[in-house]
Amino acid sequence: MKFLFVLFIAVFAFAAPEKSLETNILQIEKDIADAYAKMSVNNQSIAVAQKQISDINLNIDEKKKYLAKRMLAQKSVKSMSWFLALDTKNKAILDRNFKIFKNINSSDITALYEYRLALDEVKSQQQFLEGENKKLKELTQYLLDQEVKLKKAEQEQIAILEKINSIDHLLNFKGNLTLPVTTNIIERFGSAHDRDNQYALLVKGLVFDGKDKQVVKAFGPGKVIFRDRIPYWGDSLIISHKGGYFSVYAGVENAVVKIDDVVTNEQIIAQTNGQEFYFELRHLNIPLNPLSWIRKNND
Template identity: 25%
Template sequence: MFFMKKWTIIIDNEFKSNSKPLTLEITEKQVTMLLSVFAIFFTTSIAIIIFAQLNNLNPDALIGIYAKRDYLISSIDTGNRKINDYFTEINKITEYEKRLRTLSNLSVLSEDVRQLGLGGYDFHDDRLAMLDMSTKRLIENVDKRLFQVQNLIDFESKNVKSVNKNLLNEYDLVTHTPSVMPTQGTITSPFGYRKDPFNGRSELHTGIDIANQAAPPVYAPADGKVIFSDYLSGYGKTLKIDHGYGYITVYAHLNKFAVKEGDIVKRHQLIGYMGTTGRSTGTHLHYEVRLFDDKTDPTKYFDNDTTIE
């Protein structure tokens, strides 16, 4: 025998003293039925509301929504392809930067250092919470790749600027180094100790003598500034050029000047003409290279471009 639960509800009207209380008895089965009816009513109401809302969207509106969705997805795909192109171009720049580092005697950055330079990625947007997981991942992936592209561009931009600065410094040093033979002719007396042509004693010859009976032009072997342009005892008509980096060049026994003190000169620029002024035995150029006031052998600075054309 089964016992069914039963609840008694007593309703008393306190405004009428002589009225009898109203008594209701409800079984468990009746309560279950009432709850079921309420649930059905609630679900039906929600369905009716949703159906009414959907009916307010005409077919053209629905087509427009789907078209916009498809367009956005297509745009994201196009963006991904462009990002791939950006990565390809950045990789080319990276390889170019590596070659520049090698040419400028700078160490090539390791991949670990490059990865550290990219930084970490952290993305959060509350608006993505309403999207489905597939779309959310698609957008997050595009954002992450854009983040990486931007960081790569910033990283390589700094690297290229650093390498470029080093190359400019190297180029400036090269253009100010007296590496060109300043005139045409034959070296008749090298740098070093020799027998003096006037007194026969052994003395240090502080430069080289370049002889040419045609008295050809003399050109600046590097960029610099003329710091002396006058007659000097023993040297005759003499020019001195300060090239920076400790380099000073001297041109003695000139016949004529083509520049004056204070002039800025460039490599291969005409500065004078070979002569035989001062303590000289014939037409020639006495050429010196001084490095931080030390007289050095000019020929050790000559490169492949050793003569003026």
């Protein structure tokens, strides 16, 4: 599985906003994006630790069963009369018997030692997992706090936009937009998963199941600034929205728009190509969670 990382700096040359409020919004958005990145790594660590604990516990169970059988065997050996093992004048047989007892004892000691090591290892992994879960809890709370700060700053910005009658600014549409396609989301913003290579990747957008071809709609009003093929995804589109926002549509075909075309909100711009469809939203070079911009019944 591969994800699209658009080089906005190379494609677009937009100056950073001069207003302190817009700058503040950008900083909060960056902090949120960074928090998602940390949570992605954190979730991956938790998954690895959980897998290791599960594997160790399976190993412990196997060693328990082995040691239980060995205890029964030792009990059986102890019930034997020692003279039966010693009652022989054949030196070869006597040496063999001594060797058997020695190997049994050595094997049991090794098994007990490995069992103890496994117990120590699972305890260590559990402590690590507790630490990672604590980090996740702290990151989740931090993310919630930043979302509150962002909402407040955006409300102030919207009030300013209303005064200057900037109705096409994408921020005015936040909370009332719909996703460009209606198929199932298979990878969400910030998740870390690579189904093909088992590597941890930070998803900076949304990946949709594209088995059934369907129309792709514009995520707000804007202007088409990119139409070309992108490695892995194929034909793709990028729309520039007022306020320094950009939406990316990767894995499309039969596009009905061209570069410099002005589009309206929810205007049909293409259709999916029958494979996975990728959608990304950015504010300048900062990736945003598209699910924070849509109507609540559209996720």
